Amino acid sequence: MKFDTSGLESHGQLVGASDGLFNGFPTAPSFEIPNTTDFDCFQKEAIQMVKPAKGTTTLAFIFKEGVMVAADSRASMGGYISSQSVKKIIEINPYMLGTMAGGAADCQFWHRNLGIKCRLHELANKRRISVTGASKLLANILYNYRGMGLSVGTMIAGWDETGPGLYYVDSEGGRLKGMRFSVGSGSPYAYGVLDNGYRYDMSVGEAAELARRSIYHATFRDGASGGVASVYYVGPDGWKKLSGDDVAELHYNYYPVQPSVVEQVMVET
Amino acid sequence: MARYDRAITVFSPDGHLFQVEYALEAVRKGNAAVGVRGTDTIVLGVEKKSTAKLQDSRSVRKIVNLDNHIALACAGLKADARVLINRARIECQSHRLTVEDPVTVEYITRYIAGLQQKYTQSGGVRPFGLSTLIVGFDPYTGIPSLYQTDPSGTFSAWKANATGRNSNSMREFLEKNYKETSGKETVKLAIRALLEVVESGGKNIEVAVMTKDHGLRQLDEAEIDAVVAEIEAEKAAAEAAKKGPPKET
Numbered sequence: 431m432k433f434d435t436s437g438l439e440s441h442g443q444l445v446g447a448s449d450g451l452f453n454g455f456p457t458a459p460s461f462e463i464p465n466t467t468d469f470d471c472f473q474k475e476a477i478q479m480v481k482p483a484k485g486t487t488t489l490a491f492i493f494k495e496g497v498m499v500a501a502d503s504r505a506s507m508g509g510y511i512s513s514q515s516v517k518k519i520i521e522i523n524p525y526m527l528g529t530m531a532g533g534a535a536d537c538q539f540w541h542r543n544l545g546i547k548c549r550l551h552e553l554a555n556k557r558r559i560s561v562t563g564a565s566k567l568l569a570n571i572l573y574n575y576r577g578m579g580l581s582v583g584t585m586i587a588g589w590d591e592t593g594p595g596l597y598y599v600d601s602e603g604g605r606l607k608g609m610r611f612s613v614g615s616g617s618p619y620a621y622g623v624l625d626n627g628y629r630y631d632m633s634v635g636e637a638a639e640l641a642r643r644s645i646y647h648a649t650f651r652d653g654a655s656g657g658v659a660s661v662y663y664v665g666p667d668g669w670k671k672l673s674g675d676d677v678a679e680l681h682y683n684y685y686p687v688q689p690s691v692v693e694q695v696m697v698e699t
Numbered sequence: 700m701a702r703y704d705r706a707i708t709v710f711s712p713d714g715h716l717f718q719v720e721y722a723l724e725a726v727r728k729g730n731a732a733v734g735v736r737g738t739d740t741i742v743l744g745v746e747k748k749s750t751a752k753l754q755d756s757r758s759v760r761k762i763v764n765l766d767n768h769i770a771l772a773c774a775g776l777k778a779d780a781r782v783l784i785n786r787a788r789i790e791c792q793s794h795r796l797t798v799e800d801p802v803t804v805e806y807i808t809r810y811i812a813g814l815q816q817k818y819t820q821s822g823g824v825r826p827f828g829l830s831t832l833i834v835g836f837d838p839y840t841g842i843p844s845l846y847q848t849d850p851s852g853t854f855s856a857w858k859a860n861a862t863g864r865n866s867n868s869m870r871e872f873l874e875k876n877y878k879e880t881s882g883k884e885t886v887k888l889a890i891r892a893l894l895e896v897v898e899s900g901g902k903n904i905e906v907a908v909m910t911k912d913h914g915l916r917q918l919d920e921a922e923i924d925a926v927v928a929e930i931e932a933e934k935a936a937a938e939a940a941k942k943g944p945p946k947e948t
Contacts, residue, residue, distance in 0.1 A: 555806060563798030570797060591839065 461578065485654025487616030487645055488518055488529040489624060490585045490596055492609045494631045496665040497587040497594045499527050500641035502616065502649050502677070503657035505534065514657035523548055525668040526564060526588035531613040532581035532601065540582060544568050561588040561595030565605060573603030583613045589664050616648030616655035623647045634663055638672045646684065649677040708822055718826055719819055722775075722850035725828035726862060729774035730761070733861040733869055733892045734832040735877075736845040737885030741834040743772040744893045744906045746864070762907040762917065766791040768835050769807055770907060770915045774863030775829030775850075783827055787811050804835040808846040808854050816852025826850045830862040836911045843911075859888070865896035883926075886918075890926050 488501040501518035504511060518530040520541040526548065530537035547567050551559040559567075565586040572582060582601040589595070598606045598613065610628060612620040623644040632640065638661050645659040660674045711717060731746040745761040762772045765787050773780045790810050794802045811831060819826050830849040837844065847862065848854040859877050861869035869892045880888055886908055893904050906918045918926075 554809075555803065560798065560800065563800060566797055566799060 484532045484581065484583055484614055485652075486518060486531045486614035487612065487620050487648035487652060487655040488531050488585065488614050489610075489612035489617070489620050489641065489644055490529060490587045491611070491624065491628060491637075491641070492594045492596050493629075493637050495634050495637070496589060496663060497527075497596055498637045498641045499529060499585070499587050499662045499664065499669075500645050501529055501660055502645055502655040503660065504649070504655055506654045509653075511656070516657070517660075519660055519662055521669065522564070522586070522588075525558070525590070525664070526561065526586065527662055527664060527669050529585045529587075529613065531583035536580050536582045536601070537584060540568065540571065540580075541584070543571070544586075558590060560590040560592065561586060561597065562590075562592075562607075564588070565595075565597035565599055569599045569603060569605035572599065572601050576601070576603045585611050585613060587664055589666055589668070594664065612644070612648075614648075614655065616645075616652035619648040619651045620644040634665075634672075638663065642673065642675065642680065643684070646677050646680045650681065706822070708820065716819060716851070719851045722826040722828045723830075726775040726830045726850065727864065727866070729776070729829065729863045731861065731863040731865055731869065731893065731896050732761075732772045732774045732832055733859070733873075733889055734772065734834055734845045734847075734857070735859040735873070735880075735885050735889040735892070736834070736843050736857070738879060738881045739843070739910065740880075740882055740885045741836075741843050741845060741909045742885050742889040742906065743770060743832060743834055743909070744889045744904055745772050745774075746893065746897045747903055747905045749903070760917075761905055762915070764915050765807060765833075766801060766835075767914050768801060768838065768909075768911075769804060769833065770835060770909050771831050771833050772907075773829045773831040774866075776827070777829075779827040780829050780831075783811060783814065783829070783831070786814060801838040803837045804833060804844040804846060805837075805856075807835075808833050808848060812848040812852050812854040814852075815848060815850055819850070819852060832860065832862060834909055836909070841911050843909075859892075861892060868896055869893070887926060887930060890923070891930055894927070894930065 485506045486502060486504070490497060490499040499519055503514060503516045503518060505513040505516045516534065520528040520530060520538065522528050522541055522545045528541040528544070544564060544567060548559045548564050551563070568586065572580060580601040584599050586597045586599060587595070596608060596611065598608060598611045610624060612624060624640065627640045627643070641661050642659050649655045649659070656677055658674050659677050659680060661672045663670050663672050706718070730748060733744045735742045743762050747761070750756045750759065762770060763784055765771050765784065769791065771784060771787070787807055787810065791802050791807060794800070794806065811833065815827050818824050827850055830847060833846045833848070835844060836842065845857050845860065846854055847857055847860050859873045861873065872892050872895045876888065876891070886906065890904065890906060897903050902920060904923060906923055907915055908918060909915045
């Protein structure tokens, strides 16, 4: 029987930028339906291939002084650690940061693209775009590509006229506003430490330490997270990188080696 | 010269786009419209040609809302105005959706002007035959603005401006009499400008006042008549004062 493809037709976003004189709504990107025997399940396999790639730990939270953003730096392909020095905190512009979880190329490209859009908005409107606006632009783009295999789990953190802003945006098209987020395979561990130690009125130093410890604990238990724990702070003057500590060294900072009783060698008498 | 005015996409040898200039002619034949920007109030006034007895005057609103905080009045082809206003209204909501913020007056003016310009650079279409006066308060900053666009797609900000029939005389009057006003004074200034070219009376002018807190409010006939009466009284007093004292020479 003939495919019922009416569900696949997207209605495009209500962005209003007309691509012609008479057309108020732009057409969303679309692609031809592939010729397979099992259409419903073949996409699932493709997505499963990409899913494990969210092997990472990133977190961000809003507190009294601004936003704290932290991430690990390990990239893994299954059991193989492909890199220990990946930059997972992306600088969109001097006052906005994005975190990377999922497909590295997808995150890097779309964050760069978002940076371009933010700059164009600034030039056209003579004022900076809000964190709300920037996250919405990204979420709308990702929604258009929904189901096409993009893998992006990002947090947009920044400081705008209304104060600190933090949004979680993912490739399913979801967008959430919040005070605390952690994304990635190590996020359950990070949440444990973060939720336990969080207070709204912390100083910058205390918040940085909380972020660092949360990342460390996640890298300790999660095999797909590791490398360097980077911590960034976003304040009224923009973002500033506070620290980047190797998590192996952090381990010995938190749990220094105790001199233990030396086992005596049994002497045969 | 006649050869260069058939199509919009053809320049004349001396650099004119005749279709755009003809569109400006259509604007000049349209009803008079005036806008005045005060410190906390912006007033739009439009000439109302006498309505036919059987016509429901409420269906012929000439000053319209584009959003809660932006209003528009225009001079020229009313049918073209309807199309432009609908597109602008959609854009206002679309902007709210995409950046979760209301539009600024400059943004929507730029959009409307951009739309008008697009139709001066395409084949098979004609320009919109209207000039608009766009007023509003910017969200967050609350700064009042008045902008004007025309069929060529240019726009600029004004402290006070007029368009449509006899706009030159109105503009001259405004240039001579403009000063920073607020509240009722702004309304009076706008109506005085309109009365320069329009028959006096509440039934011949439509006035709307925009404030930051209450948005757009159409003044009803009685209110307009009251202000007109005030203006006439002031004028009479000024005349009397002129004739009075000089007797002592």
